[in-house]
Amino acid sequence: MAVGLDDLFARWACEGLLPRQWLLVGNGRGDITHESFRARVHDALSEFGPKPEGRDWDSFAQRVFFAGGGFSPASPGSLPDVLGQARASLGGSPQLVHYLAVPPVAFGGLTQALGQYGLADGARVVRQAELAAHGEQHAAGRAHGLGEGAAAARPARVTSSTAPVRQLGVSSTS
DSSP states (O other), X not given: OOOOHHHHHIXXXXXXXXXXXXXXXEEOSSOXXXXXXXXXXXXXXXXXXXXXXXXXXXXXXXXXEEEOSOOOSSOOTTHHHHHHHHHHHHOSOOEEEEEEOSOHHHHHHHHXXXXXXXXXXXXXXXXXXXOTTHHHHHHHHHHTTSOXXXXXXXXXXXXXXXXXXXXXXXXXXX
């Protein structure tokens, strides 16, 4: 079963199962603000997940960021900069977890680019295993205003991207 933003929100807000310090950085080809991305996440959660309300939502939302400009071997977009800022804000040596919701054909090139741009050292890379509904994810993402190629939270998953979405998290073990 794929883990989507609705699952992350539930684990944070309802279950308290995430580390004290973590950040989530969505990545896509478009250039939207962190606030616009948070609004898209809020809208998707409102429809599919635990309702994003009150202090739980406020605390979750301040941990959600967006890195635009895409990410590929040819261009890292703003991802290295946004992840650098996220790491600095957490302090110490936080571990990156790259959650890639992309077709299998794209996985190799993206993981190579993670290394090429210095984002693989000490990182974990997770590939969304359930890509059978790949076309449904994109249709759901467009239907929910997440942008061309974005995936929706449920029945698929949300994030920001326009190439199926890559959800990248930064967490600190302290």
